[in-house]
Amino acid sequence: MMNTVQVGQYNTLKVTRKVDFGFYLEDGAEGILLPKRFAPGKLRIGEEIEVFIYHDSDNRLIATTQKAKATVGEIVKMKVVSVTGLGAFLDWGLMKDLFVPKSKQIGGMHEGAEYLVKLYIDEQTGRVAATEKLESLLSNEDLTVKEKDIVDLLVYRQSELGYVMIINNKHTGLLHSNEIYTTLHIGDKLQGFIKTIRPDNKIDVVLGKPGYQKVEDEAGKILRLLEENNGYLPYHDKSDPQEIYDFFGMSKKTFKMTTGNLYKQQKIAFTKTGIQIINN
Numbered sequence: 001m002m003n004t005v006q007v008g009q010y011n012t013l014k015v016t017r018k019v020d021f022g023f024y025l026e027d028g029a030e031g032i033l034l035p036k037r038f039a040p041g042k043l044r045i046g047e048e049i050e051v052f053i054y055h056d057s058d059n060r061l062i063a064t065t066q067k068a069k070a071t072v073g074e075i076v077k078m079k080v081v082s083v084t085g086l087g088a089f090l091d092w093g094l095m096k097d098l099f100v101p102k103s104k105q106i107g108g109m110h111e112g113a114e115y116l117v118k119l120y121i122d123e124q125t126g127r128v129a130a131t132e133k134l135e136s137l138l139s140n141e142d143l144t145v146k147e148k149d150i151v152d153l154l155v156y157r158q159s160e161l162g163y164v165m166i167i168n169n170k171h172t173g174l175l176h177s178n179e180i181y182t183t184l185h186i187g188d189k190l191q192g193f194i195k196t197i198r199p200d201n202k203i204d205v206v207l208g209k210p211g212y213q214k215v216e217d218e219a220g221k222i223l224r225l226l227e228e229n230n231g232y233l234p235y236h237d238k239s240d241p242q243e244i245y246d247f248f249g250m251s252k253k254t255f256k257m258t259t260g261n262l263y264k265q266q267k268i269a270f271t272k273t274g275i276q277i278i279n280n
Contacts, residue, residue, distance in 0.1 A: 005032065005053055007061065008072030008119060008128040012050045015043060025051065025063055034063040055127045056096060069093045072128060075118045075154055075169050077187025080109050090117065090130060104131035116156070116187055118169070140171050140201040147194050148210045155188040165192070165205055173203035180207075181245040181252075208250070218250050218258040223267065226277040234274040 005011050005027045013025035013032065023039055024031030034051060043049060051063035052071075069092045070076040078090040081097055088109040089097035100109060100117060109115060109132070117130035118137055131137075134156075145151055145167060153175070154166040162177040163184055173194070196204040209217055225248070226233055235244055237259075241252040248255060259275055262268045269276045 004028070005061070006072075007053050007055070007126065008121060009053065010050055010071065011053050011063075012048050013063070014048050015045050018045060025049070027061070032061045032063045034065075038063075038065045040065070052094070054094065054096065055125075059125070059127070064094060066094050070119050072119045072121055073169060075116060075134065075166055076189075077114050077116050078130070079114045080111050083109060083111050090115075098128065098130050100130045100132060104129070104133055106132045114187065116154075134166075138166060138170065138172050140203065143197065143201060143203075144168065144170060145194050145197075145203075147197055149194045150209060151192060151194060151205070153190045153192045153205060153207070155184050155186050155190070157186065167194075167203065167205065171203060173205040175205050175207065179251075181241065181250075208254070218248075218254055219262055219267075221248065221250075222255075222258055222262065222275075223277065226268070226275065231277040231279070232271075232274060236270065236274055 005013070013027065015023050016026045016031055017024045020036075021033075022036040023034045023043060025034055032053065034049070040049070049065070051065055052068050053061055053063055054068075056062040069078060078092060078098065080088045081091045082089045085102075087099055087101040088105065089099055092098040098119070115132055116134065117132050118134055119128055119130050121127070122129045151167050152169070153173075154169075156164045156166045156172065158164075159174065161174060162180060163175045165173050165175050167173050175192070190207055191209075192205045192207045193210040194203060195206045198204075235247065235255070237256050239252070244250065244252045244255045250258070259268060259270075263270060267278055269278055
């Protein structure tokens with residue numbers, strides 16, 4: 001008994017038969033067509049292949065090896081390619097554009113502009129659609145994260161204190177201005193961790209990884225960069241924080257903590273102008 005095919009997701013399906021215009025993949029019924037143009041040249045009956053499943057213009061399920069820019073449940077920034085009286089169509093990387101009903105738009109979408117949307121399955125048609133109305137889909141009432149958890153973050157909107165971030169496509173959290181060491185844009189996807197969960201379930205997030213794990217990861221990066229630059233780098237505790245972030249991708253605080261750790265381990269030495277690797 002095979003699992004139900006998930007529309008708007010990647011599925012690994014078995015090839016059941018070949019036709020002139022492509023291959024049919026097993027779905028527990030008549031099969032789903034993988035058009036010839038999207039099939040690898042060496043595909044054979046009985047093999048399994050990973051495909052993205054969605055509906056074509058005739059409302060038939062179709063398989064493709066094209067990569068969709070997002071799957072159902074994800075929130076992502078997409079560009080509008082056309083607008084009609086019924087809604088807008090977004091470029092999501094597939095032959096058929098993604099539909100945003102007019103009722104799911106906030107202030108009306110415009111061709112060429114980019115918007116944050118969430119993908120969902122329309123209950124009436126079963127098709128994948130998108131909505132710009134995210135607030136009602138995000139909640140901190142029942143949290144699925146805890147402090148120190150590593151999470152996926154998406155830049156949602158700017159606030160007086162920093163940026164409101166979407167956490168794992170489910171919750172919202174605040175990235176404070178003093179924790180930002182790079183330029184952020186709405187729709188940017190980043191990795192971070194849960195710093196604090198307040199009694200009212202408000203969340204503070206930080207970019208990167210927590211605690212010693214972060215130090216270990218960054219230590220490896222600094223050693224690698226030293227080796228790639230003949231064992232020396234002109235950065236130290238008096239260097240400009242932005243210069244450190246631009247080169248290492250970490251805050252000055254993390255840089256100082258990590259280099260201090262490497263110094264104690266006798267892996268680097270501090271010079272007047274930078275850091276030098278120690279080859280034992």
